[in-house]
Amino acid sequence: MLININKGSVIFQGIDPVFALKDITVSVNRGEWINILGPSGSGKTTLLNVIGGIVRLGNGTISIDNKELTSITDEELQEYRRNKVGYIFQDYRLFDQFTVLENVMVPQWPYQNKRELEIAARNILKQLQMDRRLDSLPNELSGGEKQRTAIARAILHQPDIILCDEPTGNLDKDNRDNILQILRSLNEKGLTVLLVTHDLEVINPKGRTFIIRDGNLQEMNGK
Numbered sequence: 026m027l028i029n030i031n032k033g034s035v036i037f038q039g040i041d042p043v044f045a046l047k048d049i050t051v052s053v054n055r056g057e058w059i060n061i062l063g064p065s066g067s068g069k070t071t072l073l074n075v076i077g078g079i080v081r082l083g084n085g086t087i088s089i090d091n092k093e094l095t096s097i098t099d100e101e102l103q104e105y106r107r108n109k110v111g112y113i114f115q116d117y118r119l120f121d122q123f124t125v126l127e128n129v130m131v132p133q134w135p136y137q138n139k140r141e142l143e144i145a146a147r148n149i150l151k152q153l154q155m156d157r158r159l160d161s162l163p164n165e166l167s168g169g170e171k172q173r174t175a176i177a178r179a180i181l182h183q184p185d186i187i188l189c190d191e192p193t194g195n196l197d198k199d200n201r202d203n204i205l206q207i208l209r210s211l212n213e214k215g216l217t218v219l220l221v222t223h224d225l226e227v228i229n230p231k232g233r234t235f236i237i238r239d240g241n242l243q244e245m246n247g248k
């Protein structure tokens with residue numbers, strides 16, 4: 026089992042506490058594709074952030090690859106994030122002042138041999154048909170090119186899990202299909218994909234589909 030959450034809850038404290046996740050239990054095997062649907066504010070991003078090691082559970086437990094995240098130190102959690110997880114977002118989150126190649130390398134820059142890192146980044150960008158755009162800045166790219174750069178950055182360190190938060194929300198149909206195709210082929214090679222979306226057309230029917238409502242997670246039957 027790659028991901029195992031047992032009765033996990035997240036409560037954001039404030040004047041009125043928000044129960045963003047309520048007692049959720051879910052297990053995901055390595056190489057699965059998980060679709061996550063739900064209305065705005067239902068807890069989708071919080072769930073990705075719990076799995077990504079960005080938000081800690083208030084109650085319950087989460088283990089990734091049999092490693093318990095609930096009790097590890099902040100440094101260990103940071104290392105987990107850096108090694109095991111890749112993230113892509115609707116708004117790409119590229120650095121405007123860096124080129125495509127630099128954007129892909131920057132998260133791993135402090136931790137890896139620079140030459141090897143650059144070779145790996147060039148190689149992945151080539152696979153994603155971005156090799157002619159290595160020196161472009163993000164504002165010179167189309168939305169699809171920006172997302173392909175973001176995918177290259179998310180998979181450069183060969184994570185176990187890629188967390189996709191509305192990854193095609195800003196894209197037209199052709200670019201959306203292209204990005205989904207890339208994610209599906211990564212999944213077929215063994216990468217575990219969790220995809221949050223509002224868009225029913227983005228759902229991968231070969232995956233399992235969950236709905237979150239008010240922090241409650243439920244698996245849909247009949248795929």
Ligand SMILES: Nc1ncnc2c1ncn2[C@@H]1O[C@H](COP(=O)(O)OP(=O)(O)OP(=O)(O)O)[C@@H](O)[C@H]1O
Nearest residue numbers: 037043044045063064065066067068069070071072
């Ligand atoms: N850092 C935070 N502090 C306080 N409340 C938060 C925080 N992050 C999220 N929330 C609240 O937790 C609930 C779940 O938020 P979350 O972002 O997970 O929803 P979502 O399903 O991803 O929504 P959307 O589809 O609009 O992005 C919401 O009520 C939100 O306002």
